Amino acid sequence: MAIATLASRIAGFVRILVLAAALGLGTRLLDTYNIANTLPNAVYELIVGGTMASIVVPLLTRAALREPDGGVLYAQRLLTLIVYILSALTLVAIAAAPLLIDLYAPGFTTDQRELAIVFSRYFLPQILFYGISATAAAVLNIRGHFGAPAWAPLCNSVIVIAVGLAYAAVGGSTTTTLETGHLLLLSLGTTAGVLAQMVLVVWALRRAGFPVRLRLDPRGIGIRRIGELGAWVLLSVVATQILVAAATRAASWSGLGGITAYQYANAIFHVPFAVVAVSVMTAMLPRLSQYAARGEQQRVVTGLSRAVRTALVVMAPIATAFILLGPRIATVLFDHGNSSAATVRVLGLVLAAYGLTLVPFTSYMILQRGLYALQDTRTSALITAVVAGVGVAGCAVAGWLLQPGDIVIGIPVAYAVAYTTGLSLTAVVLRRRLGYIDGKRLIRTHIRVFAAALSGAVCAGLAVWALAPAVDASAWAGALVTGVAAGFAGAAGYLGAGRLLRLAELRHLLNAALPGVRTW
Template identity: 55%
Template sequence: MATATAASRVTGFVRVLVLAAALGFGSRLLDSYNVANTLPNTVYDLVAGGAMAGVVVPLLTRAALTDHDGGVGYAQRLLSLLAYGLGFVTVLSVLLAPYLVDLCAPGFTPDQRQLAVVFSRYFLPQILFYGLSAAAGAVLNIRGRFAAPTWAPLVNNVVVIAVGSTYLAVGGATSVPALTPAEVLLLAVGTTSGVIAQMALVVRALARSGFPLRLRLDPRGIGVRRIGRLGGWVLLSVAAAQLLSTVANRIASTAGAGAVSVFQYAYTLFQLPYAVVALSLMTAILPRLSRHAAHRDYPQLIDGLSRSLRLTGAVLVPVAAAMVALGPYLAVLLFAHGHSDPMAVSLLGATVAAFGLLLLPFTGYMILLRGFYALQDTRTPALVTTFVSVVGIGGCLAARRLLAGHDLVVGLPAAYALAYACGLVAAGLLLRRRMGRLDGRRVARSYTRMTVAVIVAVGVAATVAHVTAPHVGTGWAGSSVILAAAALAGAASYAAVARLVRLGELREIVVATFAGFRAT
């Protein structure tokens, strides 16, 4: 599972790079494609995605344990209800495609808007395919089969990488007016084919597991009212997060050509270290936290949260500093290819640096929410998420009033950082009120040591970059050299100072990593 997840992340990022090179990073064409391709994910997450893990999986698990047929009939009825519901939502979304595009990107030009509507009508059926894939994957997980659902996103990525590479090889257009119907068809059908392939892999694995695939017309007996009640707070959390994302993308669409793609790709870069480090740790530690909560062993629960905050910080503090200091070089290294606009690449570097400010508060906030989930409290996280969205939307609107042009795109992640910093404080205060303490002093001591180490590391890395740049230039090759030299010097400095200030968390991570390699 870990190997498949890592492979999916890597190929997903390669997919981003290939599409940026093929469609022209910074072009209105890429903006239209990205907005349209985001719509099915947004609608699916809002309607069903958020409830899948928090509601559907527990219900399937309970039915598998209590029903005489091992929960097969219950799973068939629940999956049938999901298929019918998502089918209706899909048809409705396709009909409302122009309004959805206007909602997400009011700043598009008329021809750019029309292209986004055309793309979205091909992409929105993905809502149903995502739902069927997730539901089939949930049933497989309940039956103890994990391979297919974990590898399936990689298949999707490979298909879209092939589509983007083909488009690049045939010399596809990089502007909206020059786009031909055949090129539209290649991008639209090819992208949705990736999602179909993902779904087909999971559904086929479910059929081969012995589960009888059959739609049922009668949804009675699955507890529709209970599903609605359990999913209410989850829906509020997802809706609040999606509202913030929609507002940010709407504002980005008014900042000029390429601004939407710059914002989305900077967010993708920000998500990589969070997913690899923090999300992996949180996935591993949540069952342990849940056991402590079930036994009302609050000291151990607090210690688990404290340890998570300190371990993730030991890695992500220098990563966040590197994003701030080396963001421009990273943008050139990754995106200065194909038909990319140099101005868009430069803007991406500044936006990545701004997202570096978000990495630590966002990670801390998400870790503390796991404390509430361990306590089986979904209400408090939903309310805190709503508060974060209100602050974030206010910050985005303020950025729109205070900043102009491409500067606006850099202001959006700063608004996010403010919102999640407020959310981190709010979640910490509420959790402390719930459990009495949060081990704040130990966390503060560790982060003080990390700060000392990272200040020295940033100074060393900045000096190396400053000295190296005049000799190698700031083009693709030069940025590669500067990034490698500065990153190595900074990492070595951070490790050396961390040892001097006795940052035990870094040593613990290194030991655990080598132990994992030996076990593998």
């Protein structure tokens, strides 16, 4: 699953690079496209996205354990209910497109706003496609099929990459004044990618032997119970989207290219999280839900502890690389085509700041799965509201204290403070609910990983210092050479220190990645 996710994320990243080159990093067109394409994801997450992990998977797991048909009828009715809800929601969102654009991008010019509204009305049907895809993936996951949902985004990205290349080949404009053909190519092509992703997951569900069909009457699945749990989930997701909206608004005031710098740095930040943490969490949640349903709290604690420690040994060195090499990574990836050098520089600084967020965010998201497995959506929602409050306050402080061009750099710092707060609160709650959370082992592993990451940082820093007289790190080739050398030096330092410190989790990962080879 991690391999499939990695392939999908690499394709997604190529998609970002192609769109940046075709539409122009730092142009008003790319900012406009990105905001419009953010809306279906934001609206989907607002209503359904959070329910997948917190409600749908635990409910499907319990139905599979208790229903005589293995939960097939329950899953069909739940899928039908989601289709009904999202179809209505899509129509409302399309009608409210101007309000949504004003909410997320108050700093847009008149031309940008008008184009963003047009784009968004083509993009918002993706809400329905994402919802069906996510529900079908949840049904596959509880039946032990993880591959197809992990591969499906690859299909989406390949289509959008083709759209971006076609747009560049036909000489598409980088301004907000688009010909009708170019507008349709971007808008319909982008939505076609999400449609293809949905079709692939539903096809895989049918191939797995599940009878895919909608039930005209979705009653009989405990809609009232879902509503009770969902009310708290809705609060949780609303709070998260308020934070996203606050961050996007702050980025829009950061000047030309601010939104793109924030969103692309955020996309890079989510690559390791998706490959490692999401893979771990997706495989872990059905199992945790089974343990919780059986009252096996000891196994819930063991699963959570193992997941946090496994993700930590991978995320810590990546976070260190972001902090040290953020500007060089941005230069290598984006300093070409129609990109603005100033926007590339800001993007690199934002990525470096995101290095502070990666570890607390990952651990927070994993521990939240413990609350989901226990079906404690109320506590999860309250903690999420606190996280959002801290993050929104941090974005406001960044807007107040920093110069306009630097506001976007303060956003990930605000995120780091917010998710560290959420991580601490979630750990305290789980300790009270479960009796303990394997705290001594977690603290011991964190200390060792921090020491190993510090060793890697020193080695990487020495490599950068040694190459400084010979290469121009601000140029594309120099940034590539420096980044690669520092990456290898940092990895060697981290692995060497991990061996000396006897990091068992790192040894297990290496043995799994290199079976039959003695790595420790």
